[in-house]
Amino acid sequence: MDKKAVLLGLALALPLPTWAQRAQAKLECRSTGTDYVYDCIIRLTRGAEPLQGAKITVGADMPSMPMAHNVKPVQAVPGDKPGEYRVTLDLEMQGEWMVKLRLSGPLKDQLMLRYEFDASGARPLKRADRPPRK
Amino acid sequence: MDDYLIGVLTNIGLFGFMALSAYLLLLAGEMSFGQQAFFGVGAYSGGMLTAMLGWPLPAAALAAMAMGALAALIVALPTLRLRGLYFAMATLAAAEMARIGFELLHWQVVVAGEPTGPDGTQGFRGIRWVFENGVEPGTYLAIIWTLLAMVVGLFIAMERSRLGAALRGVGEDPELSASLGLNVIRVKLAVAAAAGALAALGGVLYAHHNTYIEPRNFDIMLGVHSLAYALIGGLGTVFGPLLGVLVDIGLLEGSRVFQGYRMIVFGGLVALLLMVRPRGLLDEGTVQWIKRRFS
Secondary structure: OOHHHHHHHHHHHOOOOHHHOOEEEEEEEEEOOOOOEEEEEEEEEEOOEEOOOOEEEEEEEOOOOOOOOOOOOEEOEEOOOOOEEEEEEEOOOOEEEEEEEEEEOOOOEEEEEEEEEOOOEEEEOOOOOOOOOO | OOHHHHHHHHHHHHHHHHHHHHHHHHHOOOOOOOHHHHHHHHHHHHHHHHHHOOOOHHHHHHHHHHHHHHHHHHHHHHHOOOOHHHHHHHHHHHHHHHHHHHHHOEOOEEEOOEEEEEEHHHOEEOOOHHHHOOOOHHHHHHHHHHHHHHHHHHHHHHHOOHHHHHHHHHHHOHHHHHHOOOOHHHHHHHHHHHHHHHHHHHHHHHHHHHOEEOHHHHOHHHHHHHHHHHHHHOOOOOHHHHHHHHHHHHHHHHHOOOHHHHHHHHHHHHHHHHHHOOOOOOOHHHHHHHHHHHO
16 A cells, blocks of 8 residues: 555544644633622633643623623733633623633634623523424 | 724724614615624624635625625515514514524534534534634724725715615605606615625624624624614714714723613613604714815
8 A cells, every 4th residue: 555645544543633623711700799890710721731821812792792892801810720820800791791712822712602690600601402393 | 902992993893884784774764673684694604604615704705795685685575565663573573583593503514623613502613714814803803994994985985876866765755766767676675685785794704703603693682783873873974873883882882981881871872862863963964064064
């Protein structure tokens, strides 16, 4: 068999290298006690490894009213553990927000996280599909 | 320019397309509560073309505009025979049908090892053409405002032409226009298609700015705001709807003076203006006065 074809086959069969994988992020937020202001920890990973050294600009928008809320983007700062970053979000109201993470540094990417913010903090939101009609 | 200012100006520009889309229909005498559907058609079709099929954004934007125009024609054909409130309700119903259609749309392909495409209520992630092609937020803002300026230029040219006169005639007195030999239905269909294409252009630009869209982005709030911008800003000139966007997004939201109460202030402002200046801040009389003053 042609050597080049074997190498190409192997390259395609192998999982994507770490550098090619997109970043993943999770958010953990707690209310500061001031209305609609939340202290958040962002846990950033890439290929299951913590992603360090990223510069993260955090913004937010409401899915039900796109473009109508201009939450001032803020820079996250490195947290206590590898891959952790801290940020304070000053939202306009409780409810569903798309938190937008714009990454620069070792990786350029944009991550959109859908969270429900309430009086205590935030939880990830996975909306159920419309149930089938009976 | 800092990130915040770029974000505010981008949002004003994107809303500008929707406000002009609503304004165009208002000129033809039709009040649509459904332009958000065509914004959504543009966002979904443009996003699918670049993210799933690998089209370049300019080609995808043109195709999305064509899709928006086609969708608007499909809605307009049965609804344009309705008048006033009935037309408004019919367009709202059509927009809700479109939004539910987006909720039922599941079509994903694997791109760079990740499923990409509309996934019903979970939304459509990975519309990354702008990002992957290294278009910086400032550059994208310039693209949006250049396109908006081109659209405004087209509006100005149209309003100075016989087409503009015909359009305002159809909007203000369709019976008289028909008696003068104008095919009112044909004019209104053309306007509906152009307004659909314009909203779709806004949609495709929004999807690529955000990298993510979901059906809830295209619900009634977006349509109501777009209509309100045209009504606040005024129907006398193409700059009216843009002034409406500027008042809400630039002044009320951008200044953050009213914080969470902004929507209440905005609603009150709309109600007040409809009572005091029913054809908006820049109505026909004001525009004529400005023209006389500066000519």
